[in-house]
Amino acid sequence: MGGPGYEAVINKIKEYTNGHVTVTMAYANSITSITESYLGLQDGRLDWSNVDTFLIPAEFPLTATLGHEMVVLRGPSPVADTLSSYGALIQTAWETEEFSEEFAAQELRLLQPIDPNAQNILACQEPATTLAELAGKQIRVGSLIQAAQVEALGGVPVTVAFPDLFESLQRGIVDCLIIGGGSLVSFPGMTALAPYIINPQSSAFGMNMDSWAVNATRWAELPLVLQQLVFDLNAERSVRAFETHPETNQLLADGVAEGGGAFLDLAEDADTALLELNESTVAAWSELTEVDGADFEERLRANLASWHERVLEAGYSDAPFSDIDNMTAPLDVDAFAAMFYESIVVPNRPS
Numbered sequence: 001m002g003g004p005g006y007e008a009v010i011n012k013i014k015e016y017t018n019g020h021v022t023v024t025m026a027y028a029n030s031i032t033s034i035t036e037s038y039l040g041l042q043d044g045r046l047d048w049s050n051v052d053t054f055l056i057p058a059e060f061p062l063t064a065t066l067g068h069e070m071v072v073l074r075g076p077s078p079v080a081d082t083l084s085s086y087g088a089l090i091q092t093a094w095e096t097e098e099f100s101e102e103f104a105a106q107e108l109r110l111l112q113p114i115d116p117n118a119q120n121i122l123a124c125q126e127p128a129t130t131l132a133e134l135a136g137k138q139i140r141v142g143s144l145i146q147a148a149q150v151e152a153l154g155g156v157p158v159t160v161a162f163p164d165l166f167e168s169l170q171r172g173i174v175d176c177l178i179i180g181g182g183s184l185v186s187f188p189g190m191t192a193l194a195p196y197i198i199n200p201q202s203s204a205f206g207m208n209m210d211s212w213a214v215n216a217t218r219w220a221e222l223p224l225v226l227q228q229l230v231f232d233l234n235a236e237r238s239v240r241a242f243e244t245h246p247e248t249n250q251l252l253a254d255g256v257a258e259g260g261g262a263f264l265d266l267a268e269d270a271d272t273a274l275l276e277l278n279e280s281t282v283a284a285w286s287e288l289t290e291v292d293g294a295d296f297e298e299r300l301r302a303n304l305a306s307w308h309e310r311v312l313e314a315g316y317s318d319a320p321f322s323d324i325d326n327m328t329a330p331l332d333v334d335a336f337a338a339m340f341y342e343s344i345v346v347p348n349r350p351s
Contacts, residue, residue: 005237012233021226023048041215042107048230050115050210051108054143062102062290063211067093067114069145069285070300072278074204075308078119078249078327080318081204083242083336084311087344088303089116094348095299098291103211109219111212111234118245120146120205121321122266123184123194124176125169130267140165140177145206145281150178152277153270169193178205182244185251195261197252199321201271203278227350235345239337249327263322310339 010023032040035055040046057064070089075081093099093113103110128134135154141147147157155176160168166187168174177184177194184191212234219227256263266274285293312318314335319326 005241009233009237013229016229017226038106038108038213041213044215044218046215047218048111048214049212051213052208053211054208059106060102060211062098062288063113066285066288066291066293066296067099067211068143068206068209069281070114071116071207071209072145072204072281073300073304074116074119075304075318076119076200076202076204076320077318078199078245078321079331080308080311080316082117082119082245083316083333084307085204085304086116086239086242087311087336087340088300088307089114091307091344092296092300092303094344096291096296102290103213104216107216108213109216111214111231112238113211114209115212115238116207116209117241118180118182118248119199119321120178120180120207121184122176122178122198122205123191124196124198125194126175127196127262127264128176129198129264129270131269131273133267134270137175138173140168140174140179142178143206143208146178148281149205149274149277152273154273166190166193180207181252182248185248185255189255191252191255191261192259195256195259196264197256197261197321198264198266200266200274201268201320202275203271205274224350231349232341232345235340236337239333239340242333242336243331246328246331249324253324253328263324265320265322311336314339 006025010025014022026046029037031045034052037046037049038051038056038059041049041051051060053060053063054068070092071085074085074089090112099113100110122139124137128137131154137155138158139150139155140160141150141157150157158174160174162183165177166189169177169190170193184194265271282297285297287293316336317326321327
């Protein structure tokens with residue numbers, strides 16, 4: 001764990017239990033490596049942690065594939081589609097018992113099956129929105145689905161460790177990155193190195209999503225009221241993270257201005273190529289053996305449509321990523337948080 005959101009959860013647990021329950025935070029994989037957090041949960045070194053299943057598909061085949069590929073069906077709006085897909089993706093995952101069963105087989109209890117966040121973007125050193133402009137570009141990816149998307153756009157997928165991203169841009173090892181805005185601005189000056197922020201018009205780039213889990217045995221020993229408190233606070237933390245997006249987007253806009261770049265949309269030919277790749281990825285779900293892929297797709301599309309309608313009715317904007325004034329405006333998540341609590345937290349909380 002790490003960051004103000006997690007610290008707030010720990011402080012609330014202590015406050016709500018009158019100090020009878022305390023949580024010790026281990027920052028930045030200080031107890032286990034990123035690929036072994038599930039082992040730390042199993043053997044008791046950790047009680048509560050995120051699990052990056054996309055890095056360990058042998059242990060979590062369903063979550064590592066379907067759990068990460070499902071995000072490609074989200075729409076491109078950075079506010080309305082980000083919020084609505086967050087609700088729809090998590091709801092669909094909770095409705096699919098195989099996700100929970102996969103963790104139970106590892107002696108873990110899920111707190112949240114996936115944790116989708118802000119849209120991923122394509123950040124480039126030069127404008128590259130058409131297939132002709134993207135052809136041959138060295139593009140940093142962080143997953144198999146992103147690699148397939150880059151190839152569909154005519155680019156060359158490149159793997160670069162996160163700490164080396166800044167230098168890889170400086171040295172020309174990569175031309176572009178598929179990355180979240182928050183990750184891009186976490187390196188001071190990196191947005192100025194890749195100041196052209198390119199966003200799809202019809203679908204989405206893949207993203208790697210955490211799952212949140214606890215040691216099943218230790219969890220079963222907790223009083224029900226404490227289980228409910230931890231479950232609710234974990235969900236609240238994830239939803240309240242959206243309140244920080246405008247600040248991140250302002251940093252992104254400042255970096256774009258500093259680098260003389262621009263916010264751009266994928267051109268029609270590249271956008272169509274990305275959409276076709278995403279749809280072919282979804283079509284392959286029918287071949288899954290762990291779950292009924294066709295049924296999953298039907299439920300996911302229905303949930304996406306339903307959540308999108310509810311989010312728009314609540315007044316959230318579906319303006320494109322290039323509308324930076326909308327992107328940097330304060331975001332009141334109260335209405336969405338209420339929907340999320342009623343539709344997802346309450347039906348899935350321990351009882």
